[in-house]
Amino acid sequence: MPALPSEIIKLKRDGKELSKNQIKEFIDSYVSGSVADYQMSAFLMAVYFNGMSKRETFSLTEAMLHSGLVIDLSFLNGSKIDKHSTGGVGDKTSLIIGPIVAAAGVFVPMVSGRGLGHTGGTLDKLESIPGFSTQLSVEQFKDQLSRLGVCFIGQTKEICPSDKKMYALRDVTGTVECVPLICASIMSKKLAEGIDGLVLDVKVGSGAFMKTIKEARILAKALSAIAKGAKKKISVLITDMNQPLGKAIGNSLEVEECFDILKNRGPKDLRDLSIELSAQMIFLGGKAKNLGAARNVAEEILISGKALRLFEEVVSAQGGKLPLPRAQSTYAIVSKKNGFISGFQTESVGLASLLLGAGRKKSDDKIDPTAGVILHYKIGDAVKKGNALATLHYNGDKPIKEVEQMLLDSIEIRLQKPKTPRLILEKVGR
Amino acid sequence: MPALPSEIIKLKRDGKELSKNQIKEFIDSYVSGSVADYQMSAFLMAVYFNGMSKRETFSLTEAMLHSGLVIDLSFLNGSKIDKHSTGGVGDKTSLIIGPIVAAAGVFVPMVSGRGLGHTGGTLDKLESIPGFSTQLSVEQFKDQLSRLGVCFIGQTKEICPSDKKMYALRDVTGTVECVPLICASIMSKKLAEGIDGLVLDVKVGSGAFMKTIKEARILAKALSAIAKGAKKKISVLITDMNQPLGKAIGNSLEVEECFDILKNRGPKDLRDLSIELSAQMIFLGGKAKNLGAARNVAEEILISGKALRLFEEVVSAQGGKLPLPRAQSTYAIVSKKNGFISGFQTESVGLASLLLGAGRKKSDDKIDPTAGVILHYKIGDAVKKGNALATLHYNGDKPIKEVEQMLLDSIEIRLQKPKTPRLILEKVGR
Numbered sequence: 001m002p003a004l005p006s007e008i009i010k011l012k013r014d015g016k017e018l019s020k021n022q023i024k025e026f027i028d029s030y031v032s033g034s035v036a037d038y039q040m041s042a043f044l045m046a047v048y049f050n051g052m053s054k055r056e057t058f059s060l061t062e063a064m065l066h067s068g069l070v071i072d073l074s075f076l077n078g079s080k081i082d083k084h085s086t087g088g089v090g091d092k093t094s095l096i097i098g099p100i101v102a103a104a105g106v107f108v109p110m111v112s113g114r115g116l117g118h119t120g121g122t123l124d125k126l127e128s129i130p131g132f133s134t135q136l137s138v139e140q141f142k143d144q145l146s147r148l149g150v151c152f153i154g155q156t157k158e159i160c161p162s163d164k165k166m167y168a169l170r171d172v173t174g175t176v177e178c179v180p181l182i183c184a185s186i187m188s189k190k191l192a193e194g195i196d197g198l199v200l201d202v203k204v205g206s207g208a209f210m211k212t213i214k215e216a217r218i219l220a221k222a223l224s225a226i227a228k229g230a231k232k233k234i235s236v237l238i239t240d241m242n243q244p245l246g247k248a249i250g251n252s253l254e255v256e257e258c259f260d261i262l263k264n265r266g267p268k269d270l271r272d273l274s275i276e277l278s279a280q281m282i283f284l285g286g287k288a289k290n291l292g293a294a295r296n297v298a299e300e301i302l303i304s305g306k307a308l309r310l311f312e313e314v315v316s317a318q319g320g321k322l323p324l325p326r327a328q329s330t331y332a333i334v335s336k337k338n339g340f341i342s343g344f345q346t347e348s349v350g351l352a353s354l355l356l357g358a359g360r361k362k363s364d365d366k367i368d369p370t371a372g373v374i375l376h377y378k379i380g381d382a383v384k385k386g387n388a389l390a391t392l393h394y395n396g397d398k399p400i401k402e403v404e405q406m407l408l409d410s411i412e413i414r415l416q417k418p419k420t421p422r423l424i425l426e427k428v429g430r
Numbered sequence: 431m432p433a434l435p436s437e438i439i440k441l442k443r444d445g446k447e448l449s450k451n452q453i454k455e456f457i458d459s460y461v462s463g464s465v466a467d468y469q470m471s472a473f474l475m476a477v478y479f480n481g482m483s484k485r486e487t488f489s490l491t492e493a494m495l496h497s498g499l500v501i502d503l504s505f506l507n508g509s510k511i512d513k514h515s516t517g518g519v520g521d522k523t524s525l526i527i528g529p530i531v532a533a534a535g536v537f538v539p540m541v542s543g544r545g546l547g548h549t550g551g552t553l554d555k556l557e558s559i560p561g562f563s564t565q566l567s568v569e570q571f572k573d574q575l576s577r578l579g580v581c582f583i584g585q586t587k588e589i590c591p592s593d594k595k596m597y598a599l600r601d602v603t604g605t606v607e608c609v610p611l612i613c614a615s616i617m618s619k620k621l622a623e624g625i626d627g628l629v630l631d632v633k634v635g636s637g638a639f640m641k642t643i644k645e646a647r648i649l650a651k652a653l654s655a656i657a658k659g660a661k662k663k664i665s666v667l668i669t670d671m672n673q674p675l676g677k678a679i680g681n682s683l684e685v686e687e688c689f690d691i692l693k694n695r696g697p698k699d700l701r702d703l704s705i706e707l708s709a710q711m712i713f714l715g716g717k718a719k720n721l722g723a724a725r726n727v728a729e730e731i732l733i734s735g736k737a738l739r740l741f742e743e744v745v746s747a748q749g750g751k752l753p754l755p756r757a758q759s760t761y762a763i764v765s766k767k768n769g770f771i772s773g774f775q776t777e778s779v780g781l782a783s784l785l786l787g788a789g790r791k792k793s794d795d796k797i798d799p800t801a802g803v804i805l806h807y808k809i810g811d812a813v814k815k816g817n818a819l820a821t822l823h824y825n826g827d828k829p830i831k832e833v834e835q836m837l838l839d840s841i842e843i844r845l846q847k848p849k850t851p852r853l854i855l856e857k858v859g860r
Binding site (some may be wrong): 004006007009010036037038039040041042044045046048049066169171172173174175 | 435437438439440443466467468469470471472475478479540599601602603604605811
């Protein structure tokens with residue numbers, strides 16, 4: 001006889017370990033509606049307090065995964081490897097990595113999300129390209145993967161319906177910041193893509209959800225454990241998010257910066273991280289005998305222009321038409337002092353961009369694809385009074401003075417030259 | 431600017447002390463619908479884990495109290511004192527106490543609840559009297575109080591709507607067993623009655639929600655603190671619920687036992703507790719200079735038949751018509767051994783009565799007013815093989831064999847005579 005939902009909640013509340021079947025039944029009943037939202041939220045809060053064992057987290061991931069369609073990509077003759085980032089400001093690597101890795105012969109099935117709060121989302125960035133569609137059917141997705149090796153889509157209704165429902169609930173019930181729930185949410189969606197392996201980019205710092213390396217390590221380990229349990233290859237990088245990645249924040253501005261990288265220009269940090277993540281994926285995908293060789297493959301593909309040409313094909317295949325649109329107005333923010341850029345309050349930089357229209361406060365807010373911020377300096381750069389620190393891109397009437405003050409407060413300038421921060425902090429073993 | 435509901439949940443989750451205004455706003459928003467059930471249940475679970483300070487519990491009680499109508503009984507020339515029991519099996523003292531205390535000149539505004547699970551409810555008991563109505567308007571309630579000094583009603587829609595909504599939610603989200611929530615639920619309803627003082631009967635034992643005296647003390651202290659904060663007189667008795675109170679369990683059977691007590695017959699434990707609770711109320715109501723004198727007043731009123739006549743007037747005023755109905759079938763359960771009654775699994779006795787139709791598993795179940803169990807012995811009584819231990823009263827087709835086994839398993843018989851248990855365990859100071 002199946003247990004009452006309230007009994008399952010009480011078991012979790014009382015610190016008992018739930019069985020695989022209990023978790024599966026609870027999740028299935030939630031999707032079918034016989035467990036109510038108010039029961040799920042009480043359960044999630046109990047999980048927040050009591051945590052979940054490795055076994056429970058894996059059972060939750062599996063239950064969420066099997067609440068919907070698991071895409072079967074076994075017809076593709078080769079490895080299927082995806083990348084997931086825990087989110088940051090200016091984090092646009094997916095657009096660069098996808099074509100590099102696919103050009104190396106590894107299939108890249110990318111199911112991405114939208115931005116919320118200070119962080120951007122891959123779908124919003126791609127959709128700033130006029131006509132670009134991320135709402136493909138599973139058949140279209142499979143078809144493009146087999147032709148081009150890479151395809152970018154949004155989460156469909158069929159994939160992990162439990163995650164969609166649970167995530168919306170967590171957002172309004174104070175149960176977002178909880179490692180087992182974060183892990184199950186990420187991994188259930190990624191496993192549903194039909195992948196063989198996953199490279200995770202866990203961001204840590206002032207622009208990330210994880211503020212300390214300790215927290216990032218806990219998350220990285222928990223994610224790795226699930227991947228291993230699911231018999232998937234996994235590689236985790238813990239990377240710096242104490243300053244925006246690259247210099248562009250805002251959707252079409254970030255796509256433009258990706259084109260720069262693909263054209264062998266653009267900010268070094270974004271290029272370095274893209275190469276490293278690509279190398280990890282190429283190595284997991286079996287297209288290089290070690291990471292060093294994989295890095296060389298990625299570099300060659302980038303330098304040769306192959307990745308640029310593939311990305312242009314993908315844009316065209318998904319309906320996108322260049323050139324990118326531009327905002328009508330720009331405004332330069334000028335430094336009030338001499339010194340070195342020594343730090344960013346990265347989350348505030350993301351929120352400044354949001355205020356210009358580039359992001360969402362609530363999940364149903366409309367965004368302006370052309371709005372955003374271009375930073376002109378990275379940590380360690382020298383700056384003089386009167387130099388432009390950043391350029392705002394926006395349309396219509398926006399709170400420019402407020403955004404200016406936010407950015408001036410967010411960019412630290414000191415007389416002493418700081419140490420250049422390390423970009424890749426740790427690699428958590430395969 | 432009012433805080434987002436999710437921010438209030440997070441504060442509680444993170445162990446912060448909420449302000450009076452934050453709690454008031456959250457409760458008011460819940461009643462108006464802008465805080466959703468799923469947010470309230472997450473909040474309640476966070477309270478379950480982090481508790482509430484004395485100040486928070488008081489703020490919660492006040493917020494729940496003022497979510498609805500607070501009855502104004504200031505027009506009554508005298509003290510208004512009520513009694514509340516935390517619930518047990520065979521606990522029917524309200525019907526005896528109400529008339530005794532009112533006959534002593536203290537007003538008794540009794541707003542009662544219905545039974546759920548193994549415990550009975552005063553409303554169900556009264557409604558087993560044919561025609562008896564507990565659904566009076568606030569005006570009818572006031573009118574009867576001024577004429578007879580006592581009136582029994584159910585919680586109206588106007589009183590503590592937040593409690594009604596929250597209680598239903600707690601029941602299905604594993605958040606019932608939480609002292610601050612229990613306290614706020616009890617006290618908000620009692621304060622809404624317009625009382626000057628309250629006598630609390632906190633039950634402890636195998637038939638009560640509180641299984642240990644330690645838990646009972648914690649609850650007693652928390653309830654006292656709220657009463658003091660609200661500037662109400664309070665007196666708390668912690669009393670034994672390791673056997674049913676009296677011998678009758680089931681609605682009309684219990685009313686009959688109340689008539690027995692009012693006619694100077696009936697089980698000693700029920701009489702003793704009724705006198706003690708009445709004395710506490712008479713003393714709090716200022717109608718005796720000390721508890722000893724108050725006990726004498728209660729005894730005299732009971733012996734003289736004044737309380738019986740007043741109860742008959744109340745029954746008639748609220749539409750009730752005697753005689754009480756009786757079930758069509760009875761079945762005697764016979765002892766299989768000689769010895770002394772040494773204990774009860776009291777909750778099981780309550781559930782056995784429920785299976786005969788006397789109680790509810792779910793809040794919308796129908797009950798049979800005449801069904802129930804009459805026990806023939808109390809702890810310490812000698813019993814012989816072949817003696818009737820209990821008589822079942824029921825209608826139609828009931829699982830009699832199952833109930834018989836339950837009761838045989840619930841009534842412990844040993845060769846050694848046990849100590850007679852104390853009825854009143856502790857008095858928690860005024």
